[in-house]
Amino acid sequence: MLSGSIARSLLNVLSWMPTCALSARISSTYILSAVSVADKMAFHHQGRKDLHRFPTELSRHTNHHFAIKSKNRRHSPLWQKLFAGSSSVAAITLLLLLLLPGQTHGRQTPTHSSSLSELPPLTFSPRGLTNTFQISIFEDLHFGENAWEKWGPLQDASSIRVMNSVLDAEPSTNLVVLNGDLITGENTFKENSTTYIDRIVEPMVRRGLTWASTYGNHDSAFNLSREGLFEEEKKWLSSRTGRMVVTTNEEEAGVTNYYLPVYPARCENNNNMNPKVVQRRGAARQQPWYYRWTFLKNLVNINNNINTNLYPNQKQTASDGDDCDTPALILWFFDSRGGTKYQQRHPKTGQLLSEPNWVHQSVVDWFKSTSASIATKAGGGFGADGKGRRIIIPSIGFVHIPTNASLALQQGGQQGGGVDAHRQPGINDDQPLSQQGQGWCANDGESAAGEGCDYGEQDVPFMEAIASVPGMMALFSGHDHGNTWCYRWDGKVPSVQQKDEGEGEGEGNGHGHGRGIDLCFGQHTGYGGYGSWIRGSRQIIVDQEGLEEFAIRTHIRLENGEVVGAVTLNATYGQDRYPATPNDKTHLADPALQEF
Numbered sequence: 001m002l003s004g005s006i007a008r009s010l011l012n013v014l015s016w017m018p019t020c021a022l023s024a025r026i027s028s029t030y031i032l033s034a035v036s037v038a039d040k041m042a043f044h045h046q047g048r049k050d051l052h053r054f055p056t057e058l059s060r061h062t063n064h065h066f067a068i069k070s071k072n073r074r075h076s077p078l079w080q081k082l083f084a085g086s087s088s089v090a091a092i093t094l095l096l097l098l099l100l101p102g103q104t105h106g107r108q109t110p111t112h113s114s115s116l117s118e119l120p121p122l123t124f125s126p127r128g129l130t131n132t133f134q135i136s137i138f139e140d141l142h143f144g145e146n147a148w149e150k151w152g153p154l155q156d157a158s159s160i161r162v163m164n165s166v167l168d169a170e171p172s173t174n175l176v177v178l179n180g181d182l183i184t185g186e187n188t189f190k191e192n193s194t195t196y197i198d199r200i201v202e203p204m205v206r207r208g209l210t211w212a213s214t215y216g217n218h219d220s221a222f223n224l225s226r227e228g229l230f231e232e233e234k235k236w237l238s239s240r241t242g243r244m245v246v247t248t249n250e251e252e253a254g255v256t257n258y259y260l261p262v263y264p265a266r267c268e269n270n271n272n273m274n275p276k277v278v279q280r281r282g283a284a285r286q287q288p289w290y291y292r293w294t295f296l297k298n299l300v301n302i303n304n305n306i307n308t309n310l311y312p313n314q315k316q317t318a319s320d321g322d323d324c325d326t327p328a329l330i331l332w333f334f335d336s337r338g339g340t341k342y343q344q345r346h347p348k349t350g351q352l353l354s355e356p357n358w359v360h361q362s363v364v365d366w367f368k369s370t371s372a373s374i375a376t377k378a379g380g381g382f383g384a385d386g387k388g389r390r391i392i393i394p395s396i397g398f399v400h401i402p403t404n405a406s407l408a409l410q411q412g413g414q415q416g417g418g419v420d421a422h423r424q425p426g427i428n429d430d431q432p433l434s435q436q437g438q439g440w441c442a443n444d445g446e447s448a449a450g451e452g453c454d455y456g457e458q459d460v461p462f463m464e465a466i467a468s469v470p471g472m473m474a475l476f477s478g479h480d481h482g483n484t485w486c487y488r489w490d491g492k493v494p495s496v497q498q499k500d501e502g503e504g505e506g507e508g509n510g511h512g513h514g515r516g517i518d519l520c521f522g523q524h525t526g527y528g529g530y531g532s533w534i535r536g537s538r539q540i541i542v543d544q545e546g547l548e549e550f551a552i553r554t555h556i557r558l559e560n561g562e563v564v565g566a567v568t569l570n571a572t573y574g575q576d577r578y579p580a581t582p583n584d585k586t587h588l589a590d591p592a593l594q595e596f
Contacts, residue, residue, distance in 0.1 A: 119210060119240060124265040124328060124544045125174060131265035131544035133329065134172045136537050136557075138163055139179035139400070139478030142218065142528025143196040144188045151588060152187075155527040156199060158588060159535075162525055162559045163203040166537040169557055175240070175260075175331075176204050176211040179478045180400025183229070184528055185221025185339065193224040194232035201236055212331070213241040214256045216400035216479065217338025218529075220355050225342035226255040226335075242333070245366045253360045254335025259370065261327030264544060326378045328544055329394055330471070332367065334359050334462070336401035336436055357401055358436035359462040371395075371469045394547050395471045396540065402477035403459050403466075404435045406519045408494035409487040419485050421580040425565045426485030426521065426556075427533060429583070433480040435459065460493055466517060467491035473550050474518040474569060476538065481531040484538075484556060484565060484581065486520035488574040515550060518569045523556045527588055534584040535559045559586065 124131040141159050146152035167173060183196045204211050213233060215226050233239050242258030338357030345352060379391050410419055410433055419428045436459035439452030466472050467489075474486070522538035524531060536558040543553070555566035565581045567573065 119238070121267075122175060122210075122240075122260055122262040122331075123267055124262065124542075125172070126265050127172065130546075132172070133174050133262055133542045133544070134170065135175050135177055135331075135540040136166060136170055136173045137177045137179050137398075137476060137478075137522045137540070138166075138525040138537055139522045140181045140216070140481055140524050140529050141178070141200060141526035142181055142184045143200055143526065144193070145184045145528045146187060155588060156196075158527040159525065160199065160203060162527070162535045162537075165559050165561065166525075166557050167203055167207060167209070169561055170537075170539055173209060176209055177398055177476075178211055178213040179398050179476065179522060180214050180216025180336075181218040181478065181526075181529065182213065182215070183224060184218050185224030186218070188221070188223050190223040190343075193221075194228045197229060197232050197236075201233075201239070204238060205236070208238075210238045210240050212260060212333060212398075213239070214333050214398050214400050215254070215335055217336070217355075217357055220337070220339030220342065222340055222343060222345075222352055227251075228342075230255045244370075245360075245363050247360075247362050251341075251355075253362045254337045256333050256335045257363045257366065258333050260331040260333075262329040262331065263324055264328045267324035327374075327393060328547060329396070329542060330371075330374065332395055332397040332472075334363060334367070334397060334399040336399050338401060338440075354440060356458070357438070357440050358458040359399065361461055364461045364465045368465055368469060371471070375470070392471045394473055394542075394550055395469075396473055396542075396552070397466060397475040399475060399477055401436045401479045402433060402519065402521070403463050403475075404437070404455065404457070404494055405463050405489050406477065406487065406521075407433050407435045409489060409519065410483075419487065422577045423574055424485045424487050425567065425578045425581045427482055427581060427583050428485055429482030429531075429533070430480040433483055436462070463493045467493065472517055474520055474540075474552055476520045476522060476540070478522050478524075480521060481524040481529055482533060483521040484523050484533075486518050486554070486567065486569060486573070488516045488569075489519050490516045515571050518552070518573065520554070520569075523558075532585040532587050534586045536564075556581075558584075 122133070124133045143156050143159065144152075145155060167176075178200070182200055183193065185193060188196070201211065215229065219229055220226050230241065230243060233241055240260055241256060242260075243255050244259070245253045245257040247253045336357060336359055337355050339355050340352040341355055374393065375391075378393055410428070410431065412418055419426070421428075435455065437455050437457065440456075440458070441453035466475060468491075520538070523536035524533055525535055525537055527535065536556050538556050539554060541553040543551070549570060551568060551570040553566075553568050555563050557563055565578075567578055568576075
């Protein structure tokens, strides 16, 4: 028979259809996800001739709670018998398609503006006795270097191998973060510079995973624009990358400034969290096919109620009345810009024009106002939880170029010791690290001597913001390939110039309990870019139940499958001792890579 879970999957797909019209030729991926009761939708890239190169693999699970044995079928109601058999899925799909008005019967591809592109909200996943959310960070991939030579494509293929190896070893990944320098833009041609994103996302598409990006300094070049990269990336349905800050000068703030809420595990099927879904439902009620669709949906709900009574152990999800409007965790993404301007040169010298390499003031203002608005909506006043405590939503940030606070910690630390191999385990070879604002000159991108300018405190507003906004637990950066450590920052903003006491300093409260903020590097993932440090990916694991303590577990998964640098970013991090991280190297000329 057609189980309740299969019906729900089919109706979830149909609920994402455009409200005005739908091509009769629906992608086989979506129908297959309904037939196989997929718990994750596999997302196809639209409008590409080379789509066959990226076959989509669906995770399949059997829902035993809804299984009706053949010996009981003779006692089933008539309508259940009518829906019995696997072929009924295709029949119902065809029936509903015929019911929809305004459809066309040509070989159409869904448009990029289709509501199919609206992804369900992120949620924690139940695993054993706890609910967790896991992030795999891939950074500094540097695709597209010297495509005209043998070693260029070999680098990209090796980077894909690293990504596949990591995701195979970390099957609990909920979200992939591409934390900057996806492409080495200065090595690309204008005609195909953005299409490297199609290869980069292949490992996620194969696994039905979604991802979110920040762009780095190498993602802006004479032949590569952030705007073009964003447009190409958003052609993939599984991209969660957003753009929430647009200034009068569209290039001024960068592109990848946005946030993603992560909701409690019990809210995984509650579409009331998604404002776009709510808005679309209102418009759908005005369509003539809505009532026919609702009738069939209610018919399936009757079946669900029957099965719930028969199988009381079935997992329950949040109802409309549950508190699923407030996220349990917020992920912030910031664009640190940098690189050079797209298709622009100095009118006199012909030199490339540099982009500022720090988080823009408009983004800082947006971050502060938006975080305050979210806190207010969640009841973020003192005593809001009924116990005299303030409700604070924990958050994690991602930005490609690190701040000057990381440099200050590396050079001396708050206790004068710098990075300790056992208290801040990780590689620390990039000394001094390259921070936001480093080497940038307002005078056409270079100093009078033709060299970079000294650091000018351009990232101070951003440091003050992340130090003063309650809830920020950690900020993860890339950029410096030879650094992989995490350091506890007390929130006091370092300054080149002497300032009066208190001036230029954040509150130093981190998440609001005096713990501070962890400033972390990931692991160089790509075989492009400088350095031969072993490739890998930083993993972030957040336990929903552990958020009261604002704790994060993190480790680095290497390309060879090993785990290094496993730490818990809790109240005692920086005091606890951990094993030192080995400083291993891998090279493109290694026999294993040549065989690959």
